[in-house]
Amino acid sequence: MKRLETALKAVFGDDIKPDGHREPVTFTVPVAMFAEAARTLKESYAFLCAEWTTDDTNSGRGYGIYACFRHSNEYLIVKSELSADSPEFPSLVKYFVPAYRFERQIRSLMGVTPVGHPDDRPWIKFEDWPEDAWPLRKSFDASKRMVRSDGEYAWLRAEGEGVYEIPVGPVHAGIIEPGHFRFQAVGETIVNLEERLGYVHKGIEKRFEAMTWEEAVRLAGRVSGDTTVAHSLAYCMALESMTHCHVPVRAQWLRALFLERERIANHLGDIGAICNDAAFAFMLYQCSRLKEAMLATNHRLFGHRFMMDKVIPGGVTVDIDLTAKIEMLSELDFLDRDFHRLVRIYEESSSLEDRVRGTGILTSELARELCTVGVVARASGLNVDCRVHNPFPPYDSIGVDSPVLVAGDVHARVWVRVVEIRASMSIMRTILAKIPVGPIAVECGAVSPDTTGFAAVEGWRGEIIYWLQCGQKGEINRCMVRDPSSVNWLALEQAIKGNIVPDFPICNKSFNQSYSGHDL
Amino acid sequence: MIRILRQILRTGIVTGKTPQVDDPNIKTRGINLEDTVKKCFRRSLTVREVDAGSCNGCELEIHAINNPVYDCERLGIHFTASPRFADVLLVTGPVSTNMEIALRRTYDATPAPKIVIAVGDCACNGGIFGETYASLGGIDKVIPVNVYIPGCPPTPPDILNGFYKIFL
Numbered sequence: 001m002k003r004l005e006t007a008l009k010a011v012f013g014d015d016i017k018p019d020g021h022r023e024p025v026t027f028t029v030p031v032a033m034f035a036e037a038a039r040t041l042k043e044s045y046a047f048l049c050a051e052w053t054t055d056d057t058n059s060g061r062g063y064g065i066y067a068c069f070r071h072s073n074e075y076l077i078v079k080s081e082l083s084a085d086s087p088e089f090p091s092l093v094k095y096f097v098p099a100y101r102f103e104r105q106i107r108s109l110m111g112v113t114p115v116g117h118p119d120d121r122p123w124i125k126f127e128d129w130p131e132d133a134w135p136l137r138k139s140f141d142a143s144k145r146m147v148r149s150d151g152e153y154a155w156l157r158a159e160g161e162g163v164y165e166i167p168v169g170p171v172h173a174g175i176i177e178p179g180h181f182r183f184q185a186v187g188e189t190i191v192n193l194e195e196r197l198g199y200v201h202k203g204i205e206k207r208f209e210a211m212t213w214e215e216a217v218r219l220a221g222r223v224s225g226d227t228t229v230a231h232s233l234a235y236c237m238a239l240e241s242m243t244h245c246h247v248p249v250r251a252q253w254l255r256a257l258f259l260e261r262e263r264i265a266n267h268l269g270d271i272g273a274i275c276n277d278a279a280f281a282f283m284l285y286q287c288s289r290l291k292e293a294m295l296a297t298n299h300r301l302f303g304h305r306f307m308m309d310k311v312i313p314g315g316v317t318v319d320i321d322l323t324a325k326i327e328m329l330s331e332l333d334f335l336d337r338d339f340h341r342l343v344r345i346y347e348e349s350s351s352l353e354d355r356v357r358g359t360g361i362l363t364s365e366l367a368r369e370l371c372t373v374g375v376v377a378r379a380s381g382l383n384v385d386c387r388v389h390n391p392f393p394p395y396d397s398i399g400v401d402s403p404v405l406v407a408g409d410v411h412a413r414v415w416v417r418v419v420e421i422r423a424s425m426s427i428m429r430t431i432l433a434k435i436p437v438g439p440i441a442v443e444c445g446a447v448s449p450d451t452t453g454f455a456a457v458e459g460w461r462g463e464i465i466y467w468l469q470c471g472q473k474g475e476i477n478r479c480m481v482r483d484p485s486s487v488n489w490l491a492l493e494q495a496i497k498g499n500i501v502p503d504f505p506i507c508n509k510s511f512n513q514s515y516s517g518h519d520l
Numbered sequence: 521m522i523r524i525l526r527q528i529l530r531t532g533i534v535t536g537k538t539p540q541v542d543d544p545n546i547k548t549r550g551i552n553l554e555d556t557v558k559k560c561f562r563r564s565l566t567v568r569e570v571d572a573g574s575c576n577g578c579e580l581e582i583h584a585i586n587n588p589v590y591d592c593e594r595l596g597i598h599f600t601a602s603p604r605f606a607d608v609l610l611v612t613g614p615v616s617t618n619m620e621i622a623l624r625r626t627y628d629a630t631p632a633p634k635i636v637i638a639v640g641d642c643a644c645n646g647g648i649f650g651e652t653y654a655s656l657g658g659i660d661k662v663i664p665v666n667v668y669i670p671g672c673p674p675t676p677p678d679i680l681n682g683f684y685k686i687f688l
Contacts, residue, residue: 126618135653146617146653170622173601175569175582178619199618200573203654219648225577225673269583282524288587289534295584305675306577345523516575 004069004076007044008037022452023241024068024075031065031080035090035116038067038078046071047371047384048096049456050465050482051103053087053110055138059450059472063087063112066480067099068454068465073389075456088113098371098487109205110136124198124519127151135206142206158184158191166501170199177515181504188500193493201519208479213239213447214313216476220466221308223481224517229255229262230459231481231517232311237392237455238466239313243445250438251315252393257431258307258316260424263460264335265294267417267424270512274414275346277506278355286342290335297331315441325432332425343418356411360507362495363408372491374462374484375420376511379405379412386458398430408495413510449474461485461514483517535591556687557596561607565597565683568606568630572623572659573616573649577673578640582610584676597683603629608686614642614655615662627663635686637667639679644668 005025008016012033019026029037038048046069054064062084068077080089091114092099103114104123111134125133128148134140157165163186170178180196204223208216220235221228233255240247272287295305302310302318310317320328346352362372367380377384385402387395403419405412453468462484471477492511496504557565569582585592586599600606603626615623627634638659641647646657659665669682 129617133653140653142652144653145651145656170619171570171603171626175579175586175599177571177574177576177579178622199622200571200613200616201618201654202573202614202616202649203652204649206654207649207652222575222577222648222672225575226580228577269580282528285588286527286531288583289531289589292584292587292589296589299675306580306673308577308672341523341527345527348523514576 002074002076004041004044004046004071004074007040008076008078011040012037019079022077022454024077024454026077026079026452028079028081031082031089034065034067034078034080035092035095038069038092038095041069041071041076041078042095044071046076047368048092048098049075049371049463050467050480050486051092051099051106052467052478052480053082053106053112053136054469054478055110055136056477057084058138058477063110065089065106065112066467067092068467075390075454077454082112087111088115090115091117093117096371097369098490101486101490108134110134121154124201126198127153135203140206142203142210153196155182156184156192156194160186162186163191179515183501183504185501188502190496190499190501190504193496193504195489195493197489197515198519200516202516204520205479205481209476211476213444213476216479217312218309220481221311223520224483224485224514225306225308226266227262227459227461227464227483227514227517228306228308229258229311230457230464231483232309233259234455234457234459234464234466235468235479236311236313237457238453238468239447240444240453241455242447242451242453242468242470245314245442245444247315248439248442249393249436250319251440253431253435254316254318254320254440255311256392256394257320257428257435258302258310259457259459260427260431261294261298262307264421264424264428265291265298266460267421268294268339270509271346271414271417273512274356274410274506274509275352277509278352280349280352283342283346286338290338293331293334297327301327312441313444315439317441319440320435328428328432332428336425339421346414346418353411355503355506356414356510357409359410359503360495360499360510361407361409362491364406366494367408367491370487370491370494372462372488374458374488375413375416375460376488376491377462378403379416380408381406384463386456386463390456394431394434398427398434400427410506410510447474459484461512461517462488481517481520483514485513485515485518488513489518534588535594536589554595560687561596563596565595565608566600566606567597567608567610568600568603568626569610570603570612570623570626572611572613572619572643572662573655574613574640574642578612578643581673581676581679582612582639585679590676590680592680595680595683603627604631606630607633608635608637610637610639611659611663611665612639612643613659614646614649614657615659617654617656620656620662623659623662635667636663636665637669637682637686638665639669639682640674641670641672644670647672
């Protein structure tokens with residue numbers, strides 16, 4: 001029996017109704033009960049995955065507020081309808097911490113008010129945008145340049161003797177994306193870190209609404225370039241759930257192969273970069289050599305180093321033949337051998353251990369409160385992995401060895417990546433050995449008006465969620481993208497407290513969240 | 521320690537050949553990147569990378585030109601942490617509305633000759649993000665651009681090739 005569904009029904013009885021045959025099950029509740037429903041789910045140990053709004057004024061309704069919850073393998077959406085004149089809903093921040101950013105974003109981009117939210121500063125929207133610019137509303141003309149106005153962001157300030165402030169960014173010292181961090185510190189110890197993101201906001205969610213269903217997969221592949229396979233896959237699976245398209249088995253296995261290749265390449269890069277931030281440059285060059293080998297193989301076999309645009313609605317665009325299989329198998333042998341040697345060196349370097357152990361601890365309690373996902377969650381004792389809980393073939397049949405550590409420090413986040421690389425290699429071997437024959441793509445089919453689609457895919461950072469809504473004319477009315485970074489960025493702020501300023505880069509690298517995936 | 525040394529010896533030198541020039545304009549003039557960097561920039565062409573709103577795909581490839589296989593440092597090209605030391609700004613992304621001011625300031629902080637290279641389709645013309653309320657389009661809408669390197673994302677040899685075009 002489904003735990004969350006049962007809990008909601010037990011408390012609300014006939015007041016709430018499941019919405020049609022939507023997957024996952026969607027309950028519509030009166031807006032006054034929206035927070036009440038969240039509280040009930042919290043008591044059933046649910047996590048908040050995402051919270052978003054829709055503008056349904058084109059369909060003659062007002063606005064919709066949605067919240068998606070998860071408990072082990074069960075996803076559930078709670079929805080309320082809001083009036084067009086004064087759209088507001090009770091805030092969920094009291095029960096779920098990640099709602100803090102989701103709701104600030106909702107207010108900033110859709111102009112829908114979360115009543116009882118403790119922070120009325122905008123998010124993503126900058127202080128120099130006009131007050132009434134709500135880009136996600138249908139009445140907003142997205143093609144015009146934003147008019148600049150005046151305004152200042154109110155930073156949190158620590159006060160007292162010896163407290164000082166360090167502003168960092170948006171243009172950072174390394175080759176990374178832009179974001180602003182403001183540290184309040186005493187001596188070297190960080191008292192508080194406040195993130196300011198939104199610099200790479202490109203209006204992706206609005207852009208989706210101007211595209212056709214087929215074009216939009218290219219955009220999904222560019223939400224966060226390093227996670228291109230997982231993002232386009234999540235979009236495709238959400239779309240396929242709307243058209244009831246049955247993707248051929250071979251295509252599904254190939255998708256898993258791409259996904260695992262992406263995971264290994266990025267984890268290798270991360271491990272190298274984390275060690276480099278502890279001045280262990282040897283590891284950076286060794287790991288980037290292995291990563292480069294994988295990317296070069298991708299280029300040879302699939303025609304793109306990151307496999308961009310290889311996953312399309314209905315299947316994939318490239319197949320593998322026997323030579324490709326042999327090449328990948330021999331690459332796996334080489335990777336296996338070299339990676340094993342590097343891991344031994346990592347384990348035996350005491351000076352490195354000194355930097356990574358006990359640094360940037362995210363406790364299990366906080367990881368749970370913040371509803372973290374992916375590598376970050378698994379390093380802090382949370383057993384969450386879509387490949388295990390919400391698998392698509394072949395993951396349901398081949399099984400996934402998903403590591404869970406409890407220390408929550410930089411080392412734990414490195415070690416989760418190490419174990420995952422090994423697990424992904426074994427998954428790839430299974431796929432290459434057992435991949436069934438057959439077609440690699442089918443027609444995806446047309447989307448019927450007024451339907452919704454949903455998908456959750458485990459990218460290398462963690463769970464990626466797409467929620468699609470088709471409008472009255474069969475167009476994209478709303479595409480909600482939830483990158484793992486949207487929740488995990490909050491965890492970095494907490495993990496860094498009490499650490500010293502020079503340890504920030506290594507902590508940040510160990511999280512390695514996407515700015516682009518968060519800012520959209 | 522012995523393991524580290526062994527691994528270094530075992531790995532040897534993995535760096536490939538200097539990427540071949542694909543632009544006929546450069547070929548005919550016989551420009552050699554390594555020699556030119558040595559001559560014009562005294563063996564050091566200092567680059568500051570600025571992400572003005574990219575999806576981070578281009579950043580991955582810019583990282584890659586620094587890896588042992590492409591190793592741009594052997595050509596005298598190296599990355600710096602501050603625009604104040606930079607000869608070249610390597611700019612990616614469409615310029616997002618929220619990054620416009622930061623990009624202008626970075627450009628202002630860069631000393632002459634202020635060479636700007638736009639990396640990636642989005643940096644060249646806005647790419648898939650186009651021109652909207654949140655994206656101003658290509659880099660040249662905000663600061664002057666000397667060299668364009670198209671591609672989504674351009675491969676490391678493409679990017680290295682782009683450096684040749686500075687000297688055209």
